[in-house]
Amino acid sequence: MTDVHTLAGAYALDAVTDLERAAFRRHLAGCESCALEVAEFGETAARLADPTGTGLPPGLRAAVLARVAHTPQTRPGRPRMGRPRMGRSRTVAPVRWRRWTAVAAAAGVLVAGAGGAGYLVRQQQLQDARERAVAAEARVAQIDAVLTAPDAVVRQQPASGSGTVTVVGSQLRGAAVVVLAALPDPPADQAYQLWLGSGGELTSAGVLPAGQGSTIGLLPDLAGAELVGVSLEPATGSPTGQPTEGRTVATVPLT
Amino acid sequence: MSPRTQESTAAEPLLRAVAGGDGAAFAQLYDLVAGRVYGLAVRILRDPAQAEEVAQEVLVEVWRTAARFDPARGSATAWIFTITHRRAVDRVRSEQASAARLRRVAAVSAAGADYDSVVEAATTRIEQQQVRRCLQGLTERQREALTLAYYGGYTYREVAELLGTGLPAVKARMRDGLIRLRDCLGVSRA
Numbered sequence: 001m002t003d004v005h006t007l008a009g010a011y012a013l014d015a016v017t018d019l020e021r022a023a024f025r026r027h028l029a030g031c032e033s034c035a036l037e038v039a040e041f042g043e044t045a046a047r048l049a050d051p052t053g054t055g056l057p058p059g060l061r062a063a064v065l066a067r068v069a070h071t072p073q074t075r076p077g078r079p080r081m082g083r084p085r086m087g088r089s090r091t092v093a094p095v096r097w098r099r100w101t102a103v104a105a106a107a108g109v110l111v112a113g114a115g116g117a118g119y120l121v122r123q124q125q126l127q128d129a130r131e132r133a134v135a136a137e138a139r140v141a142q143i144d145a146v147l148t149a150p151d152a153v154v155r156q157q158p159a160s161g162s163g164t165v166t167v168v169g170s171q172l173r174g175a176a177v178v179v180l181a182a183l184p185d186p187p188a189d190q191a192y193q194l195w196l197g198s199g200g201e202l203t204s205a206g207v208l209p210a211g212q213g214s215t216i217g218l219l220p221d222l223a224g225a226e227l228v229g230v231s232l233e234p235a236t237g238s239p240t241g242q243p244t245e246g247r248t249v250a251t252v253p254l255t
Numbered sequence: 256m257s258p259r260t261q262e263s264t265a266a267e268p269l270l271r272a273v274a275g276g277d278g279a280a281f282a283q284l285y286d287l288v289a290g291r292v293y294g295l296a297v298r299i300l301r302d303p304a305q306a307e308e309v310a311q312e313v314l315v316e317v318w319r320t321a322a323r324f325d326p327a328r329g330s331a332t333a334w335i336f337t338i339t340h341r342r343a344v345d346r347v348r349s350e351q352a353s354a355a356r357l358r359r360v361a362a363v364s365a366a367g368a369d370y371d372s373v374v375e376a377a378t379t380r381i382e383q384q385q386v387r388r389c390l391q392g393l394t395e396r397q398r399e400a401l402t403l404a405y406y407g408g409y410t411y412r413e414v415a416e417l418l419g420t421g422l423p424a425v426k427a428r429m430r431d432g433l434i435r436l437r438d439c440l441g442v443s444r445a
């Protein structure tokens with residue numbers, strides 16, 4: 001897979017610059033199978049608009065209809081460059097093939113897992129994985145709820161040393177998401193710990209995964225806190241229950 | 256033919272009629288899609304006044320360029336929301352550098368009392384639920400990447416920076432996430 005081809009997802013999400021978009025379209029012009037994939041991605045990405053449906057400002061309909069009444073239409077002509085055609089029969093085969101191999105691979109894994117004495121162990125592992133996935137999904141849903149809250153406020157600060165700490169808070173959700181980006185990775189037995197400050201008091205809001213300088217924390221209950229603190233502590237959390245002196249790397253106000 | 260949503264099925268003949276200059280069809284199309292055109296713009300721009308401007312531009316563009324819609328390239332609703340997304344993202348990017356955007360205070364009021372949202376909510380409920388359910392089926396990392404890009408208007412480079420992740424990983428999460436979402440939503444013609 002060429003490097004430009006890996007941009008298909010970002011391209012369909014409009015997550016590229018104008019230059020990258022132009023480069024990717026040049027690539028598409030010579031790549032029929034990419035064209036089908038990108039057309040499907042475009043259709044898929046547009047479905048993400050569905051959950052955004054909302055009530056409308058009172059004057060919008062009248063304003064649009066009034067403008068439309070005086071706006072001439074362009075004639076059908078050569079279509080603009082844009083999404084490539086979907087569903088030409090000659091491009092269908094590679095997709096079928098790809099799906100079929102994916103199904104076959106999945107089936108192969110299941111057969112291997114069900115064979116012999118490993119079966120029960122595997123069942124337990126699957127169950128564990130399922131539970132972890134459910135827990136992770138719940139967390140993601142909470143993170144999503146904060147990031148997409150209509151009143152979300154984003155605050156960013158450089159961490160002492162390097163990297164940045166970003167806090168996205170929503171009063172509506174009473175929650176915040178803390179993003180540590182490119183802070184120094186601590187040793188494996190240390191971790192960044194989050195703190196909530198309220199009325200001069202600091203309480204622990206959880207310890208992030210050990211050894212990671214780039215990670216995401218969720219603060220599900222802000223309880224009226226005024227600031228979020230981040231400090232570097234042992235992986236089990238600060239033994240004193242307070243940030244260790246001199247190891248605070250960022251303090252981000254919430255109000 | 257790919258399985259399409261009910262609304263998309265309804266939108267296509269309307270959009271064809273609009274291409275022929277049918278104003279009544281445009282009004283019907285407006286009622287079908289305007290809630291999401293505006294809602295998507297609000298989600299990306301975080302500013303109702305700007306979102307209203309963008310929604311107005313997009314809807315007039317739909318009228319003006321309806322003849323360019325080609326059903327062989329995708330559904331009518333995808334055509335409309337693709338234009339919407341692009342316009343909103345262009346606006347948010349031209350307006351503020353990403354660092355400033357990160358610090359931006361969201362200006363969207365939580366109050367929706369002025370708006371008549373009931374009709375729109377009722378018509379889009381099934382599609383909404385399907386999209387939400389399918390989003391739940393992504394991995395956490397795929398969802399993060401898709402959500403920040405699509406609803407946040409960030410480029411994949413900005414997403415990588417925001418998450419402290421490498422560029423290849425972010426590109427892969429977006430692509431793999433869309434593949435999984437596509438299969439869950441049944442978007443294909445194979």
